[in-house]
Amino acid sequence: MRATLPLLILCSSSAAFADEPSIVVTGAAIPVEREKVGNSLTVIEGETIETRQQAYLLDVLREVPGVSVNQTGAFGGPAQIRIRGAEANHVLVLIDGVEVMAESSGELDFSSLLANNIDRVEVLRGPQSGLYGSNALAGVINVITRGGDGPAFDAAAEYGSFDSKFARAAATVGDRETFLTASANYREADGISTAAIGTEPDGDRNFTGYLKGGAALGSIARIDASLRYLDRHSDLDGFDFSGGPEQGLAIDDDSYVNTEDWSGGLAVTMTPVERWQTAASVTFHKSESTGGAGGADTYGDKSDRIKLAAHSSYGFDTGAATHTLTAFAEREEERYRNTFPTDPSQEPRLEREMLGFGAEYRLDLFDRVFLRAAVRRDDNDAFADATTFSLAGAFMAGSATRVHASYGTGVTNPTFFEQFGFVPGDFVGNPDLVPEKAKGFDVGIEQRFMGEKGVVDVTYFNSKLENEIISIYPSVENDVGESEREGVEVTARFNLGAISFGGSYTYTDADDPDGTPEVRRPKHQASADVTGRFGPQNRATVSAGLIYNGRMLDTDFRDYFNNGFVAEKSPLDAFTVVRIAAAYRVTDGVEVFGRIENALDEDYEQNISYATPGRAVYGGVRFVMP
Numbered sequence: 001m002r003a004t005l006p007l008l009i010l011c012s013s014s015a016a017f018a019d020e021p022s023i024v025v026t027g028a029a030i031p032v033e034r035e036k037v038g039n040s041l042t043v044i045e046g047e048t049i050e051t052r053q054q055a056y057l058l059d060v061l062r063e064v065p066g067v068s069v070n071q072t073g074a075f076g077g078p079a080q081i082r083i084r085g086a087e088a089n090h091v092l093v094l095i096d097g098v099e100v101m102a103e104s105s106g107e108l109d110f111s112s113l114l115a116n117n118i119d120r121v122e123v124l125r126g127p128q129s130g131l132y133g134s135n136a137l138a139g140v141i142n143v144i145t146r147g148g149d150g151p152a153f154d155a156a157a158e159y160g161s162f163d164s165k166f167a168r169a170a171a172t173v174g175d176r177e178t179f180l181t182a183s184a185n186y187r188e189a190d191g192i193s194t195a196a197i198g199t200e201p202d203g204d205r206n207f208t209g210y211l212k213g214g215a216a217l218g219s220i221a222r223i224d225a226s227l228r229y230l231d232r233h234s235d236l237d238g239f240d241f242s243g244g245p246e247q248g249l250a251i252d253d254d255s256y257v258n259t260e261d262w263s264g265g266l267a268v269t270m271t272p273v274e275r276w277q278t279a280a281s282v283t284f285h286k287s288e289s290t291g292g293a294g295g296a297d298t299y300g301d302k303s304d305r306i307k308l309a310a311h312s313s314y315g316f317d318t319g320a321a322t323h324t325l326t327a328f329a330e331r332e333e334e335r336y337r338n339t340f341p342t343d344p345s346q347e348p349r350l351e352r353e354m355l356g357f358g359a360e361y362r363l364d365l366f367d368r369v370f371l372r373a374a375v376r377r378d379d380n381d382a383f384a385d386a387t388t389f390s391l392a393g394a395f396m397a398g399s400a401t402r403v404h405a406s407y408g409t410g411v412t413n414p415t416f417f418e419q420f421g422f423v424p425g426d427f428v429g430n431p432d433l434v435p436e437k438a439k440g441f442d443v444g445i446e447q448r449f450m451g452e453k454g455v456v457d458v459t460y461f462n463s464k465l466e467n468e469i470i471s472i473y474p475s476v477e478n479d480v481g482e483s484e485r486e487g488v489e490v491t492a493r494f495n496l497g498a499i500s501f502g503g504s505y506t507y508t509d510a511d512d513p514d515g516t517p518e519v520r521r522p523k524h525q526a527s528a529d530v531t532g533r534f535g536p537q538n539r540a541t542v543s544a545g546l547i548y549n550g551r552m553l554d555t556d557f558r559d560y561f562n563n564g565f566v567a568e569k570s571p572l573d574a575f576t577v578v579r580i581a582a583a584y585r586v587t588d589g590v591e592v593f594g595r596i597e598n599a600l601d602e603d604y605e606q607n608i609s610y611a612t613p614g615r616a617v618y619g620g621v622r623f624v625m626p
Helices: 005-011 046-052 057-061 416-420
Strands: 040-045 067-071 079-083 091-095 118-125 139-145 152-160 164-174 179-192 202-216 221-239 250-273 276-293 296-318 321-340 350-365 369-380 386-396 401-412 436-449 454-466 469-472 475-478 482-495 499-511 524-534 540-549 552-556 568-572 575-587 590-597 616-625
Touching: 040 046, 046 057, 046 118, 046 540, 046 575, 057 067, 057 079, 057 118, 079 091, 164 616, 321 416, 350 416
Parallel strands: 091 139
Antiparallel strands: 040 118, 067 079, 118 139, 152 164, 152 616, 164 179, 179 202, 202 221, 221 250, 250 276, 276 296, 296 321, 321 350, 350 369, 369 386, 386 401, 401 436, 436 454, 454 482, 469 475, 482 499, 499 524, 524 540, 540 575, 552 568, 575 590, 590 616
16 A cells, blocks of 8 residues: 555645745655655756756666666666665655556556656655555655646757657646646657667657646635656567577567556645645556567556545644644555466456555654654555554754654565466466565764855665565565665755756665675765856856766576576676756747767666667757746
8 A cells, every 4th residue: 555645746736836945745744844854855856857858767866866777778678766775666656646656566667757847856765654655665756747837838849869859848827826737748769779789779659748737626625636648669679588699688679568558636635724634635547558579469468556545634833842643544446457468267357455544743843853753554455464654853953954864664565466477377476475574764964064055965774675575486475584775875965056066976785685785786876967057147058967887786697597597696887977968048938958968978788788878969949938
């Protein structure tokens, strides 16, 4: 089960916070000032994403401390995001308050998420199931799209390397209280060969549309709604498992995958008296995918999720203390079906239900101490129930020094694939699986200086994972060991008016239960960026950034048949990727822009035998009507 946050985002349109960037909706049951959140939280503003011009959100997230990104190939290649060394399905992903992870795998393929029409992204790190339920075992990525503050119109078109084409348009009618926003985004590219030894380009086509609106219902109520549609086609390459000379390598073929995805929600909020808010919502996610090779679909699935949620919050004061109590409840249903291949012994349609309920208490003392505690119970009809909790606190040690810490537990439920398998005899599910669970803490200090122009944060984190679901072919089981993860995150940001710059560094030590390093978790990661605004009325903008991904291990099947049918762990070299972007506002409503990705033409691999793009150049024009 997931928690009450989706409801709260639906009830609080992004426009409501346009003048209050310090207000966040992730890390507490109701929106709260950023400085009061004791958890590790990074906020990426939409203006920052627009300035950097990155095409996919996964590339924006590479600069977030504690976050590692791994993509199989280039445009459209499956992409996973891990937080603090955990698995990809240990991250809860929300778009406008709606869970968008695939019901089959429990994770989102981030190659499907374009970096457009985004108001901001909030990345919460550490076990968070005490508030959010399943999949928030390692953290939450919360994407809030644009909406409100009209009337407005925005459009852009771009062309670049790999015959890449992009176009978008967005329009808003109304104001912050009553509005309707619609957005359409389209990108396609011929791409490169996914297989490093291949020559045939593998393209990607992505159309994403958004619809978002809200309205006041008298003086004490409002209604908010959102809808998202994704239609994409991605060319892929196969993988040689024949035992021949190309065993364990990606190889050229005409594999592909088609995906159609819907998500959305409706919420009603009531505020009968000041500081008492009650809300109810319904959200849904529906997905259908097919894939194969040779022009024929050879695999596919359909799935959907629907969730009913409600919460009620009440705040009151006693002397120098401010109290906020929130109770929440959710009921969720998930359904999944393999459309093909099929087998007479295979169940045609799988269903499961979950009920979650809990409470959160927040205490603010003397405007200096901010404490939060949450507890949650999840009742599951298909596997073991779970009780989780989270604690967090922040302390203003001075006007410029903030100490923050958190401790919590997390769970991730077995996926449909893990529980029920594929076609019996090919992959056998394990109905006796129990949820994966983790416990972890972090502690850090944030220091501001130079009159609030600079800020540095240093955080230590530690977590332990139990009951990890591992593959024991032809099935899966819960591991009896314990995986340990610990590390340090360092971030710095300086704003000197026309020029701003900053960066991050993350050290992560993530081990399997046998003590060996986990694959695709670099020990060392770093990023740096700088943005400058120049000329009359700051019409010119230049941005540059650097991503360093340290040496890491990857699963290697090249000697599988000569090594007792055991995959090895082989190293991948460290790599550094540089981007440069620039824009010039010709008039108040017209802007030209361009960027260079992988400016140093770095040759690197994120996965063994899978290619990555070389230097690429893009340019376009944007039209804005305020």
